[in-house]
Amino acid sequence: MRQTSRPCSALLGALACALLAGGIAACAPQSEPAPEPEVLSATTAGGVYLDAVCPVNAAWDEVDVELDRLRIAVARGGDEEIDTSRFADAMERVAEASSDAGNRLDTEQQSWPAQAEPAVESVRETLQADRKQALSVAKLDAEEAAAYDWKGAAEAGEAAAEARAALGLPEDPVTACAQWEEQQAETAQPERSPTPQSGSTGGGSDSERKAGDSNG
Numbered sequence: 001m002r003q004t005s006r007p008c009s010a011l012l013g014a015l016a017c018a019l020l021a022g023g024i025a026a027c028a029p030q031s032e033p034a035p036e037p038e039v040l041s042a043t044t045a046g047g048v049y050l051d052a053v054c055p056v057n058a059a060w061d062e063v064d065v066e067l068d069r070l071r072i073a074v075a076r077g078g079d080e081e082i083d084t085s086r087f088a089d090a091m092e093r094v095a096e097a098s099s100d101a102g103n104r105l106d107t108e109q110q111s112w113p114a115q116a117e118p119a120v121e122s123v124r125e126t127l128q129a130d131r132k133q134a135l136s137v138a139k140l141d142a143e144e145a146a147a148y149d150w151k152g153a154a155e156a157g158e159a160a161a162e163a164r165a166a167l168g169l170p171e172d173p174v175t176a177c178a179q180w181e182e183q184q185a186e187t188a189q190p191e192r193s194p195t196p197q198s199g200s201t202g203g204g205s206d207s208e209r210k211a212g213d214s215n216g
Contacts, residue, residue, distance in 0.1 A: 038110040045113050046167040047180075049120065052104035053160070054177040056127065059097040062090040071146045082142035091138035098131040116166035122159035126152060 040048060066087040073082045105124040112120050129152055137148055160173060170176040 037108060040110050040112055042113050042168065045116060046169050047183075048110070049105070049163060049167055050169070050176060050180040052101040053123070053127075054180050056094065056097040056101050057173060057177050059090070059094045063087070063094055066090045067145065070142050074142050074146045084140070084142050084145060087142075087145055088138040091134045095131045095134035095138070098127040098134065102127040102131070113166070116163065119159065119163040119166045123156075123163045126156040126159050130156065 070082065070084065070087055102124050105120055105127070107117055107121055107124070111117075133151060137145065137150075140148060161171070163169075164171065164173070164176060170179065
């Protein structure tokens with residue numbers, strides 16, 4: 001009896017485990033399917049692109065200011081060590097802005113117009129490279145930073161020019177971002193209700209009411 005009961009117990013145990021495992025798998029929450037990428041119209045795509053890259057351009061403007069300051073200090077010479085903290089902070093902001101822009105331009109999250117997608121992807125790749133390079137350059141001393149030649153600058157400029165052309169944006173990046181800033185400022189302004197004229201009763205001016213009466 002003992003010899004026959006052991007295989008039976010083992011079989012029942014295995015069957016119970018299989019049923020239990022199957023039940024757990026069946027009851028386990030199913031992962032939600034990945035959302036479909038947002039399809040960008042030709043008009044919307046240009047705005048999304050500028051939303052991503054214009055903050056990067058603004059960060060580079062800060063770097064230019066700090067780099068000029070370093071070059072002047074290096075040219076003057078002297079024994080005192082030149083403080084590069086402001087330049088380093090500016091470069092780190094370029095790295096952060098480039099990372100944010102690269103994520104915003106991700107072609108997997110949104111579907112770009114067919115004629116623009118290759119150019120946008122090229123810009124995204126240059127932004128990723130710029131991020132890594134900016135973090136490295138932020139660690140340079142003053143003389144090294146003043147003499148540094150940015151790698152991939154020509155390629156980045158060409159990719160950006162192709163993207164602007166494909167998206168129907170102004171050829172000049174400064175003009176494109178200036179228009180973007182104006183639109184951002186207009187959007188940020190709260191809508192103002194019209195100021196009521198003196199003597200108004202809220203139902204139109206006296207002349208408007210009289211005209212209505214005469215036509216009635």
